[in-house]
Amino acid sequence: MLILLLRQILNPDTLVSIVGVLAAILTTSSFLPQMIKAYRTKSMHDVSRYLMSMFATGTVLWMVYGIYKSDLVIVGANAIATVFNVVLLFMKFSYGKPTKVA
Amino acid sequence: MLILLLRQILNPDTLVSIVGVLAAILTTSSFLPQMIKAYRTKSMHDVSRYLMSMFATGTVLWMVYGIYKSDLVIVGANAIATVFNVVLLFMKFSYGKPTKVA
Numbered sequence: 001m002l003i004l005l006l007r008q009i010l011n012p013d014t015l016v017s018i019v020g021v022l023a024a025i026l027t028t029s030s031f032l033p034q035m036i037k038a039y040r041t042k043s044m045h046d047v048s049r050y051l052m053s054m055f056a057t058g059t060v061l062w063m064v065y066g067i068y069k070s071d072l073v074i075v076g077a078n079a080i081a082t083v084f085n086v087v088l089l090f091m092k093f094s095y096g097k098p099t100k101v102a
Numbered sequence: 103m104l105i106l107l108l109r110q111i112l113n114p115d116t117l118v119s120i121v122g123v124l125a126a127i128l129t130t131s132s133f134l135p136q137m138i139k140a141y142r143t144k145s146m147h148d149v150s151r152y153l154m155s156m157f158a159t160g161t162v163l164w165m166v167y168g169i170y171k172s173d174l175v176i177v178g179a180n181a182i183a184t185v186f187n188v189v190l191l192f193m194k195f196s197y198g199k200p201t202k203v204a
Contacts, residue, residue, distance in 0.1 A: 016170040019163050026160030033152035045200035052137035058128030061121050068118040
């Protein structure tokens, strides 16, 4: 039973799917700490608006690519990444003003 | 001749490759404006270090995934994205200190 499970996990296709899911979780959730930081500090002056707008446009295209390739990992990861980046873009418009120093 | 070229471009496989390459160019180059902004302002206080460190770890895993799937678009895009994020992480360590206000 354990050997069967290990053989299943060590199957290259399973391994690469695990790597893909881990990759998707990491690149997608990497925007969460930025959202938390922005929400806490209410400051996004140093964050480029082009980062989020280009990234979100790109993830929409990645979704189209993933749908055609029937790759659910690519579709799912980029769907969530699109949402996160659109939220960050709205936060940038709210918190993007520099803090008055003088 | 023109019809042959159009038929080649309108072929679904060609179209989806174009979408993939455009997606890769957008998500990868989205980090360039952030690098330019950080270089100009010498300030990255509002940028979360977890964004870059998680993203770079994720893109390395995406490269492994792309190599196994023999998908050059995924491998290439993530190789460049890894480099950009490592550079941004170094910039964060240099420019991450908040500007003294008081």
